[in-house]
Amino acid sequence: MKIAVIGTGYVGLVTGTCFAETGNKVVCVDIDQAKVEKLSAGQITIYEPGLEKIFLRNIKEERLRFATHLASAVEDAEIIFLALPTPPGADGAADLRYVLSVAEELGKLLKGYKVIVNKSTVPVGTADKVRAAIANNYNGEFDVVSNPEFLREGVAVDDFMKPDRVVVGTSAERARKLMSELYAPYVRQGNPIIFMDERSSELTKYAANSFLATKISFMNEIAQLCERMGADVDMVRRGIGSDERIGKRFLFSGIGYGGSCFPKDVQALVQSASEAQYDFKILKAVEKVNGMQELHLVEKIKAHYTGDLKGKHFALWGLAFKPNTDDIREAPALSIIDALLKEGATITAYDPEAMEPVKRQIGATIKYALSQYQALEGANALLIATEWSEFRTPDFERIEKLLPAKVIFDGRNLFEVAKMQSMGYRYISIGRPH
Numbered sequence: 001m002k003i004a005v006i007g008t009g010y011v012g013l014v015t016g017t018c019f020a021e022t023g024n025k026v027v028c029v030d031i032d033q034a035k036v037e038k039l040s041a042g043q044i045t046i047y048e049p050g051l052e053k054i055f056l057r058n059i060k061e062e063r064l065r066f067a068t069h070l071a072s073a074v075e076d077a078e079i080i081f082l083a084l085p086t087p088p089g090a091d092g093a094a095d096l097r098y099v100l101s102v103a104e105e106l107g108k109l110l111k112g113y114k115v116i117v118n119k120s121t122v123p124v125g126t127a128d129k130v131r132a133a134i135a136n137n138y139n140g141e142f143d144v145v146s147n148p149e150f151l152r153e154g155v156a157v158d159d160f161m162k163p164d165r166v167v168v169g170t171s172a173e174r175a176r177k178l179m180s181e182l183y184a185p186y187v188r189q190g191n192p193i194i195f196m197d198e199r200s201s202e203l204t205k206y207a208a209n210s211f212l213a214t215k216i217s218f219m220n221e222i223a224q225l226c227e228r229m230g231a232d233v234d235m236v237r238r239g240i241g242s243d244e245r246i247g248k249r250f251l252f253s254g255i256g257y258g259g260s261c262f263p264k265d266v267q268a269l270v271q272s273a274s275e276a277q278y279d280f281k282i283l284k285a286v287e288k289v290n291g292m293q294e295l296h297l298v299e300k301i302k303a304h305y306t307g308d309l310k311g312k313h314f315a316l317w318g319l320a321f322k323p324n325t326d327d328i329r330e331a332p333a334l335s336i337i338d339a340l341l342k343e344g345a346t347i348t349a350y351d352p353e354a355m356e357p358v359k360r361q362i363g364a365t366i367k368y369a370l371s372q373y374q375a376l377e378g379a380n381a382l383l384i385a386t387e388w389s390e391f392r393t394p395d396f397e398r399i400e401k402l403l404p405a406k407v408i409f410d411g412r413n414l415f416e417v418a419k420m421q422s423m424g425y426r427y428i429s430i431g432r433p434h
């Protein structure tokens with residue numbers, strides 16, 4: 001099939017590349033000329049495990065190309081995906097400016113039947129708005145489909161190639177057939193393509209992210225209780241996770257959720273609910289808990305140094321909002337950095353992939369190390385903000401030499417408390433005795 005993907009960020013690039021991988025001919029469009037030039041020269045613009053290899057292969061096989069010009073890209077396409085930003089507006093609702101302006105443009109360009117697929121995360125009713133924006137300039141045949149994306153950064157290629165499910169919202173038989181054909185190679189193991197109406201599909205995406213965010217905030221509140229009651233959140237997690245109704249995943253407590261999706265999607269659903277005259281009480285609490293949890297580690301650090309962080313120097317392992325990505329959008333590490341600097345502390349950070357984006361955002365307000373060990377030089381304590389694999393089994397003898405104070409604040413509960421104590425560390429983690 002011939003496919004155009006409009007917006008070549010995290011979702012657009014993975015979507016376009018993975019569609020090319022099964023033999024489709026894909027053009028990815030972006031208004032960012034520098035990005036398109038880089039991609040066209042075979043340089044990948046995001047760090048995502050496994051993506052570069054198939055990106056290069058499909059460029060070489062001429063199934064994947066990049067362009068800035070919308071008209072020529074959509075001319076041949078049978079299906080046009082919108083993978084555009086939907087950032088929070090001033091009131092927290094998703095800002096549809098990007099999606100609707102491209103829809104308006106598409107209306108001027110369409111000459112025959114095409115399916116326009118919304119892959120961006122958008123509020124209920126957006127398919128109708130996109131349809132209306134296209135129809136302002138075009139009165140031929142077309143269908144608008146909602147096809148929310150559930151990929152997780154860090155494992156995005158696997159998620160796309162072998163999705164748990166594909167959700168397609170459409171009431172048009174012709175669009176349904178094309179979407180079934182397109183996704184058939186990705187669901188060969190029997191994972192479902194779940195067809196539904198557009199509105200249910202749009203809400204499904206928000207419900208999924210909000211439910212996962214709720215699970216995280218719930219466990220973070222259990223961790224708070226554990227700290228006050230002398231229980232161990234790891235034990236509680238294992239105790240409840242083996243119940244199939246609850247499930248083992250997404251039960252880890254820590255320093256809160258971040259990233260480009262959960263914070264904005266929870267906020268947007270609260271706002272959509274309010275516009276529908278419904279007060280989404282649980283989600284408001286989820287947001288509040290997450291905001292507090294981000295700074296919980298800072299509170300522990302302050303308590304340890306009896307409130308005075310002036311002149312203290314910290315090594316920080318991890319900047320990305322989660323491992324295996326260089327994405328720092330809404331990363332808890334950034335809130336921690338900000339809070340510590342305000343208290344007069346200094347920081348040397350290390351992250352395997354996310355140092356460049358952080359340098360671009362906050363520059364020389366902190367120092368950057370070339371390795372996780374170099375970050376420890378001269379530090380009073382080590383802080384851990386992202387659970388990269390390479391942080392999980394570090395060389396403790398080396399740590400001890402570089403960090404004689406042997407103090408670790410772990411926001412991701414990477415190590416066993418008993419083991420750390422037996423090695424003589426002052427080890428402070430989340431929801432566990434220390």
Ligand SMILES: NC(=O)c1ccc[n+]([C@@H]2O[C@H](COP(=O)([O-])OP(=O)(O)OC[C@H]3O[C@@H](n4cnc5c(N)ncnc54)[C@H](O)[C@@H]3O)[C@@H](O)[C@H]2O)c1
Nearest residue numbers: 007008009010011012030031032083084085086120121149
């Ligand atoms: N990142 C994720 O993990 C993820 C997962 C599922 C869904 N989503 C949703 O997918 C959507 C896109 O997210 P993302 O993370 O890929 O965003 P992103 O910011 O990484 O990428 C968006 C891209 O769109 C481009 N763009 C903006 N206006 C354009 C225009 N008029 N024409 C062409 N290109 C234009 C930008 O230059 C950018 O490259 C959002 O709605 C997001 O909520 C994201």
